[in-house]
Amino acid sequence: MVHEAPLMVSFEDLSYSVRVRARSPGGDGGGGGVLGGIRERMGKARYEDKVILHGLSGAFRPGRLTAILGPSGSGKTTLLNLLAGYESSGTATGSIWVNGRPATGASMRLLAGYVSQDDVILPTQTVREAIEMSIRLRPPPLSQAADAQASLATAVDGLRGAEEGRGGGAEKGKGAGPAEAGASHAIALLGLERCQHTRVGDSAAKGISGGERKRTAIAQEWVTQAPILFLDEPTSGLDAHSALMVTRQLKSIADRGRTVVAVVHQPSSEMFELIDDLLVLLDGRIVYFGERAGLVDYVAGLGAPCGMYSNPADHVFNAVLFSYGGEGAPDRAVRLQGEWVRSAGGAAMRALIERPETAPVRASQFRRTSPPLTQLRYLTWRAALNARRNRLVLGMRLGQAVFFGLLLGLIFLNTDGRPVNVQQQNFSGAMFFMSTTSFLLSVLSVVNTFSQERLVFLRESQGGYYGLPAYFLSKNIVELPIQVVTPIINSVIAYWLLGLRQDGLKYVLFALTCIGLNLCGFSFGLFLASSFKDISAVLVALPIMFLPALLFGGLLVNTGNSTVWLRWIQWISPIKYGYTSMMKNQFTGYVVDGRPIGDAYLEQVNLGPFSVGVNIAFILVLSFIAWVAAYLSLMRLARQGRSPSFTKNAEKHLRQQLEGPPDPRFAQGGKEMD
Numbered sequence: 001m002v003h004e005a006p007l008m009v010s011f012e013d014l015s016y017s018v019r020v021r022a023r024s025p026g027g028d029g030g031g032g033g034v035l036g037g038i039r040e041r042m043g044k045a046r047y048e049d050k051v052i053l054h055g056l057s058g059a060f061r062p063g064r065l066t067a068i069l070g071p072s073g074s075g076k077t078t079l080l081n082l083l084a085g086y087e088s089s090g091t092a093t094g095s096i097w098v099n100g101r102p103a104t105g106a107s108m109r110l111l112a113g114y115v116s117q118d119d120v121i122l123p124t125q126t127v128r129e130a131i132e133m134s135i136r137l138r139p140p141p142l143s144q145a146a147d148a149q150a151s152l153a154t155a156v157d158g159l160r161g162a163e164e165g166r167g168g169g170a171e172k173g174k175g176a177g178p179a180e181a182g183a184s185h186a187i188a189l190l191g192l193e194r195c196q197h198t199r200v201g202d203s204a205a206k207g208i209s210g211g212e213r214k215r216t217a218i219a220q221e222w223v224t225q226a227p228i229l230f231l232d233e234p235t236s237g238l239d240a241h242s243a244l245m246v247t248r249q250l251k252s253i254a255d256r257g258r259t260v261v262a263v264v265h266q267p268s269s270e271m272f273e274l275i276d277d278l279l280v281l282l283d284g285r286i287v288y289f290g291e292r293a294g295l296v297d298y299v300a301g302l303g304a305p306c307g308m309y310s311n312p313a314d315h316v317f318n319a320v321l322f323s324y325g326g327e328g329a330p331d332r333a334v335r336l337q338g339e340w341v342r343s344a345g346g347a348a349m350r351a352l353i354e355r356p357e358t359a360p361v362r363a364s365q366f367r368r369t370s371p372p373l374t375q376l377r378y379l380t381w382r383a384a385l386n387a388r389r390n391r392l393v394l395g396m397r398l399g400q401a402v403f404f405g406l407l408l409g410l411i412f413l414n415t416d417g418r419p420v421n422v423q424q425q426n427f428s429g430a431m432f433f434m435s436t437t438s439f440l441l442s443v444l445s446v447v448n449t450f451s452q453e454r455l456v457f458l459r460e461s462q463g464g465y466y467g468l469p470a471y472f473l474s475k476n477i478v479e480l481p482i483q484v485v486t487p488i489i490n491s492v493i494a495y496w497l498l499g500l501r502q503d504g505l506k507y508v509l510f511a512l513t514c515i516g517l518n519l520c521g522f523s524f525g526l527f528l529a530s531s532f533k534d535i536s537a538v539l540v541a542l543p544i545m546f547l548p549a550l551l552f553g554g555l556l557v558n559t560g561n562s563t564v565w566l567r568w569i570q571w572i573s574p575i576k577y578g579y580t581s582m583m584k585n586q587f588t589g590y591v592v593d594g595r596p597i598g599d600a601y602l603e604q605v606n607l608g609p610f611s612v613g614v615n616i617a618f619i620l621v622l623s624f625i626a627w628v629a630a631y632l633s634l635m636r637l638a639r640q641g642r643s644p645s646f647t648k649n650a651e652k653h654l655r656q657q658l659e660g661p662p663d664p665r666f667a668q669g670g671k672e673m674d
């Protein structure tokens with residue numbers, strides 16, 4: 001058995017509360033109803049603290065599988081998230097240590113792998129690709145990877161014995177690169193051979209099953225060789241056999257020296273037997289925390305002996321958590337917590353907190369990320385693959401460019417051969433439509449794709465897969481050709497069908513205007529989609545921002561004679577710059593039947609003094625501003641769940657704390673592990 005450096009996570013007096021709207025004695029008060037809503041908006045709503053976790057103390061030991069059990073709403077996920085560094089909306093007090101060194105949720109993120117309840121994985125990736133990505137972007141330390149691979153063959157063999165009929169994976173790794181080999185081992189360990197080349201999928205395009213998705217998410221964390229693994233309900237939604245297999249796999253991971261903590265719902269008797277330690281929560285209080293084997297005796301001591309054929313986990317729920325003493329849940333929780341604190345088990349847990357492991361955290365145990373250039377290369381490749389696999393969306397975007405080009409061209413076909421007044425009206429209408437669709441279709445396409453990808457980005461950036469610059473650049477690199485090709489297709493069709501001026505340079509300027517509008521739409525769409533949590537909010541915000549820009553786009557309102565204090569909107573309207581650029585491109589010096597009608601018409605429509613080139617430059621400036629805003633908005637998103645003061649320096653300090661000497665409180669009493 002390989003002993004990876006063991007890390008013990010201990011905590012004391014850990015409390016967590018969130019601010020919630022206060023309820024009045026009448027049941028509504030500051031909170032509900034129309035009145036409550038108005039009061040809240042006026043800043044007059046009353047708030048109170050809701051305590052979710054009440055002074056929790058305990059320790060998760062290395063080499064052991066710890067399960068957190070408790071009724072729904074008892075605080076299991078909150079505790080796990082708090083310890084893993086994924087809970088930040090409320091106020092936490094108390095202490096956390098890793099091997100006796102002071103730690104926080106933020107420092108835990110540097111050490112621990114985290115599998116959330118919803119296992120968000122890019123739907124177009126296959127299982128193998130998702131696992132290999134984790135290794136490529138979060139490479140395990142070389143020594144540990146070698147150790148782990150050596151030990152894995154044994155582990156896989158053991159598991160294979162436990163589950164017949166599963167093909168070998170350890171051998172498949174031989175001769176492959178480290179990422180492929182590591183992925184092969186993980187696939188074998190987690191029994192994913194049969195679906196390794198299947199796409200993960202989502203609700204729109206069915207891929208792997210829920211259990212396989214869960215195991216893929218576990219594999220993604222397992223391959224990083226993180227010394228601590230937190231998992232939120234890894235067995236929920238699985239059939240009994242799959243749940244047992246996942247628990248076996250977690251146990252085998254813990255057996256190799258890692259600290260594995262999982263929230264588990266209703267474990268079967270077989271699963272229960274695999275658990276080493278149990279933490280039982282009721283109403284945010286610990287009512288049992290110790291060896292699984294001691295639970296039955298402990299509850300017997302409370303006057304609730306467990307029958308020989310009962311599942312102890314079910315028994316604890318039915319006979320202790322829900323019926324002890326006959327009082328309400330909060331009183332019962334306080335009473336059971338008191339019993340636990342006074343018990344021998346409670347004293348043993350306190351002794352464990354006082355004498356933690358004190359071996360230093362090694363630099364090699366911190367999560368590693370690949371260099372930015374590797375991240376960029378990988379993410380660009382993945383984004384291109386994703387675009388190719390989303391063939392329907394790509395095809396629709398190209399089809400859209402052809403469709404609107406043809407639609408515009410056929411409606412306004414050969415406008416150059418019509419009477420002057422028709423030419424003026426038709427060219428104006430066609431170019432306004434062109435300017436609007438170039439911008440809007442680009443916004444909608446990115447809003448659509450990023451709204452689906454948002455959660456993936458959030459999970460991966462929080463999980464340390466990559467930094468924002470690499471993600472952002474890769475997205476731009478892959479989108480750029482699409483944002484250039486689609487307006488070229490669209491404009492080349494419309495321009496010649498419409499009968500705009502037969503001049504190569506004029507066409508180039510027209511196409512450049514369309515490309516600029518597409519780029520502006522892309523950046524603006526990314527900004528919008530990353531600024532709001534859900535698509536419905538985006539769809540409310542989009543018209544609010546877009547329609548004024550449309551009104552001041554140069555056609556609907558004579559901007560030079562509009563309401564003075566609202567005229568500024570034209571300066572931030574890409575539609576206006578696009579429309580002006582196209583109109584000036586067409587009408588400057590335009591002559592029909594020997595009559596110079598263009599310049600007079602331009603003067604009449606009052607589109608401002610700037611030339612075509614300057615208008616294109618303004619579009620590019622707006623694109624750049626929206627591009628920076630999109631970056632900042634993504635940055636805010638990536639920092640979600642993390643303290644705003646968390647910087648590189650803060651990270652360095654946290655690492656130093658973990659690598660430094662233990663808290664003086666433990667320096668004497670701690671025990672050094674071998």
Ligand SMILES: Nc1ncnc2c1ncn2[C@@H]1O[C@H](COP(=O)(O)OP(=O)(O)OP(=O)(O)O)[C@@H](O)[C@H]1O
Binds near residue numbers: 052070077
């Ligand atoms: N941000 C929040 N604001 C208000 N209440 C919250 C917040 N976060 C958690 N809670 C409440 O805290 C309690 C514990 O929530 P938590 O999700 O930790 O429970 P759980 O034991 O994991 O439940 P389940 O088993 O159903 O997932 C619940 O009553 C929940 O409604």
